Structure formats: structure tokens, C-alpha cells
Amino acid sequence: MDLILMCVLLLVHFESLREAFIPALVHMEHAIRLLHARTGFESRKVDPSLVRSMMRLDVQASMYMGERIPAMAFYTAATDSTLPITFHDLTQARDIINTWTCRLFHFMRTDGDVHSSLCGPKNTPLEAIARSHDLVQTFMGLDRLLWDFMHKPSVKLSVREQHGLGMLRGRVKINRILSATYIYTEATMFDAFLQEFEDIVTICMHIMGSDQADRRLFSVSLDEGLLYPLFFVAIHCRDSRLRHQALAQLEKLPAKGGIWHVEAMTRTAQVCVRYEEALCGTESPTCQDIPEWRRVHSAGFDGWNVQVPEQRVNANIRVRPNGMDGEWLELSESIEWSAPGGSYLRPAELDLLLTDDALMREGLHVRGRGSLSGNNYSQHRARAVLRA
Template structure:
């Protein structure tokens, strides 16, 4: 649906939530295309009920949604399409209005308005993530967490608990990709203590359905990755006491992940075929998490070579997800929710088997998809350069053991240039002997890498 026509002469519409026909068109695109694409893996009540209803009552949410709809339409156009500038201008205009309305909402709010403020905050996080301003993402994420922490007691007691649960879960799902991707200009600052204060779902029990299992796994994944980040930081500073402390956290998390899997399989047995894509996605994440748990957080990169079956299982789940999405015409899609990109990217970079990692990269390249801040083509570009750096000069690599330890990438640092639409990525070997910088652009739904 093209909505980039001039606003001159746009008629006003009767629906009081919208000022003119153009707003109505952008909202319909969001409802019919953005929400549908986002829900391609799992139906999410937050998007198809909570957000859509808030658009009709909260101007800050409405304008933020219209801005996000504009970016979605912009992302679907070829780079040289003239309508792109119109979508971009409209997105900026609506984003500005949304920020103004949000300031008014906050200035005049009562404790009962916390849900509307959080919804707007979540849309702002996603908007900034889609356009690549990760500093702004970090600011909005901090604001959202602070609001939840400030109102946690009331959130637990409110009569509107169901909607607020959906809002809290949506914020938690946004936290997971933030842990996995942190730009140098906006490093991830959330701590395990901050995480515990949100009362995460860390003790799995019998799940009522697969969606409840998803909530639990997201919190367990956040726990695992946060503990890993803390261990990395402690190792970098030679803090052995902290390393032991956070390793103990990881061990506790591992036990809960194992317990989660048993309850998950029980829920799968009670689930109909409509949730098969979500089941595959949770299996994919569980497989990747199991690999990260067993591989430990620190040690030689060659430790990953022992987990080829888990890497292969992860890729197989990803291929099955893409095949099912293709059956539903959602392979080239734009989603505001988590999917398969992060685990497949982890496989492409940490698995050194030449066949498996190229299957993972192929999956990211052949089926362009965006999941929040993660773009499959940009991820494929970085992973491709990662492989080239590790295998350069080695001749024909047949097995993972053909890539020696000193050639393997250990650290990755990213710096995003939002104006130039380019991400500079520094890849550093474990011993620090070499550093490589690449640029991963995402203009016109494509990505490229070139040595700096």
C-alpha cells in the first residue's frame, strides 16, 4: 500500500482518533501489514490489541505508530524509489508529534497512566532501533525500566493486570536483542540486580500454554546473557571473585533452563498446529542457549567445536521456520518481535564448521528479514566478513579444527553511523594480534562489507 502522496488537500475523517485521511491510511498499513508481519511467528496480544486500542485514546501512541508505519513502508521500497523521501519526512514529522504528546502525557499523568506511557516508550524504542539510533534506544530503554521499577507494586495490584503484563513482556523481549547488540556509543548498562528487581519469570512450572513458555524463556535468556556479560567484564579486569560469583549465577540459570525444557515439552503436547512456528522458534532459542551454557563463558574459542550437533540443530530449526514462513508468504518480512536471526547469527560466527556456518549465512542472505534492530542482511554481511577473516590464507577449510585458535575472532565492537547508514565493525582475535574493521551498510534492503 503506497501512502506517500502529498498531504495537500487531504480530507479530514470522521474517526476522532485521526486528523486526516493520510493518518488513517498509515494506521491501516500498520494494522494490516506491520502487525500481521510481526505476528507471522506468534500472535501477540500486545500488538493486535493493546497498541491498536491505545492509538484511539492516546495521541502519543498514535503518532509513534504512524511514524513506525512510515519506516516500515520506507524499508519495503527500493533505495532509488522517489516515495522514500515522502515516507521519511512523514516519519520524522509524526515522531516529533509523538515526542511532544508524550511530554504532555508525562507532565499531566497520574499513576493510572503508566500503561499508556510504557506503550509509547516501547514504540519509541522500536522506532529508534529500526532507524539505527542506538543511543536513543538506550535512553528510551532506561526510561521504560525506570518506570516499571517505580510502579512495580501498583503494576502487580492493578485491575488491568492483563494488559500491563503484555506491556511488561514486550519490554522484556526488547531487552533481549539489546543485550545481544550494543553499539559503542550506547553500551548496555543494565545489571543483574536491576534485572532481579523486575521479578522475572525464572522458576519454570507447568505452563498454561506455549505463550507462557515464551515469557519464561525470554527471562531465562536475559539471565544467561547478563551473567555472561558480567563474566566477560570481570575476566577483562582480572576480577576472579566476580568471575566465580557470576559463573555461579550461570550454573543456576542452566538448571532452570533444563527444567524449562521439560515443562515446555509438556505444553507442546497440549498445543494445536496454529502455534507450530512459535514452537520451532522456542526450540531454536533453547538449542542456542544450551550451546552457550555448555560452552562456558570464557576459554579458548575452540571450545565451541564440541557442540556441532547443537549448531546443526539450530540451523535446522531456522530452515524449518523460514520454510513455514515461505508457505505463508512472510519470508521477506518486517517484524517488531524476536525471531530466528540472533541464534542463526551466533551459529554463523561461533560455529567454525565451514558447511554449517555457510548454511547459517545463506539463511540470513536468501530470506531478507528485519526483527526489531536486527536485520538479516546486515547480520549476514558481518558474519561473512567474520568467516573471511578467520579463514584467510588457510587454503581449503574442511573441518572446524582447520581454523586455529589464534585466527578465531573473540571480540566484536560496533559503531553505527546513523546518517551514513553504515556500521563499522571491529573484529579482534582472542590474543588481540589482529583487528579488522568492516562496514555493513543496509541501504536499499541490502548489505555489503568492505575492509576499512
């Protein structure tokens, strides 16, 4: 089993390097199915580090696919249930944070989605509120542990490790915000976390402005990285100063040479900001200047019609223009930009996508309507929904 997982990780790595996310996801899902099938009697024989690596991919897929339930909840349910007194190294910190991130996304994609979509304002069940509160306290504890680790006199971190620690701190702050807000329908719930939003932007700006910025984990790290935190702030923070700082940093990320999902996410964030601030009547609106009925509740993009010499996606946003008791309205804007090279959806990948779509949707850990950041299982149902 270890050899199989090692091969899968290598395949996912190579497919991701060439921006071929569909086969990468298929490889990952097949490996998780094997772990599911063998967990009853052989789980202890699998190398824990390989399982952790698969879990990071699992969380990343759920992070960028709006309705995907993490598939490795069977593993995280029995792992790292108690926080340590202190972190010994970054690897331990990353593993524990990843476990709790997986638990958070499992809660969000199950209980959270139901309550935020169906219960309506002020009708969230007490058990969901209690679970949300427990997760908030856990991520506050993790943030404190990271802070203490960062200020240990005996800890000597390289530039690469300092960047990794910053990315982990940003991830924990995002998780705290999601834990507290996801079960509620109102987008105004995010207004209580301006300090956390500012901390996230500050961390990302510090990493981007480093003298050795090229030594970041990757030029664009989709794991505990820069793209998702900056996109998160631009979408959910309604303070104009902070969200425009996030947009400015997004525009600095490497988006040329074929990294089309970076460009697509940046343009999608710009669409959301432009929509919300269009009727404010001020150049730098605050949270109070953007009413609930004008706020974007979910955002994402679709569009595999990538042609030479242009690339194009459709940015989709979901709003409630008649208030919280009104109906949902979905708006779409076509985004085009020029890019070198040819189409990044190859015929073989399209065939693989259509062939595996039915299989993927049968799994218990895949639900619903689509994806974000190009990680689509289904071309004909590729409508992204991002609540996270």
C-alpha cells in the same frame, strides 16, 4: 502508569518500523526508569503484560548491545524462579524463557564479562562455574518442556504458532550455549556444541522454507527470531558446513528497502568467516582446523556515515594472534553496499543521540563501549562488542 507504558510501546513500535533505533531505545530507557522509580510501592498496580513487553525490549537491547546490562533485573529476580511441570500455551513459554534470558544476560554482563576478560584461561572462580552450571541445567529443562509441549496430542498449533515455538526453541539452545561458554576466555569452548548449532540452523531453515514463510512473526524478527540465531551460528560455530548454511540463510533474509542492519550483520558474519578460514588450507575446515589464535572472539560493526546512494559500516573483529596469553588485536574492515533511499540517521535523531548519550551512560544498566545492529547510544564511541 499503564497508559504511559502503552504509549511507550507504540512509540518504540513506530520508531522500529522506520529503522530509527536510537529514539526507540531512548523511549524504552525512560520507561524503565519510571518502573524503577515506582517499583517500591506501585509495582502491583502495573499491568503484568505491559511489564512483560518492556522486559522483552530490555532483553533485545542487551542482546544487540555488547555490554549493556539488562535494566529490569529488579523485576526478573522475583519472577518465574521455578520451572513449571508443563507449558500450557506459547505465551506462558515465551514469558518464562524471556525471564531466564534476562537473568542470563545479567549474569553475562556482570560476572561473565569480568571472569572471561580478566581471569584468563583456567582461572574462572568456582562460584561463577556453579552459576553457569545452574543456568545450563535450567535451559536444558526449558528445552525439554518445549519439546514435550510440541508433541502433546491435544495441542493444535497454527503455522504462526509453530514458527513461534521454533524460534523459542532456537533461543533456548543459544542460551544453553552461552551459559556454558561465556565465563571462559577460550573460543574453542563452542566446539562442544555442534549438535546445538545444527539444531538451530535446522529450525531456522524450516521456518525460512515454510510454504507460509511470509506469515512469520515479522519478515525479520529481532526478538525470538531468525536474524540473531543465524548470526550467532555463523560467528561461533567453526564447522564450515554449518556456518556456511547459516550464512546462506542470512543472505535470504529481507535486506532491501532500508533494512540496513540485516545487511550489516550478514556482511559482518562473512568477514569473520573469511578471516578464520583464510589460512586453513582446506575448502571445508572443521573445528580442529581453526586454532585458538586464529579465532574471532568478538565481532560487531559501527558506522553511521550512511550516504546516498551507498551505505557503509565498519566491521570490527577482536582476536588474540599470539595465543591466550597474548595481547588483544582489533581489526576493522569497511563494508559498503548500494541501497535505495536516503540516509537513515536523520539530523533530529543525531541531535537526540548526542543529547541523551550522557544521560544513558549514567544509568546502572548501561556500560561500556558500544553496540551492535545500529542500536548505538553513542556515535563517537560506537564500537560494537558481541560476545553473545
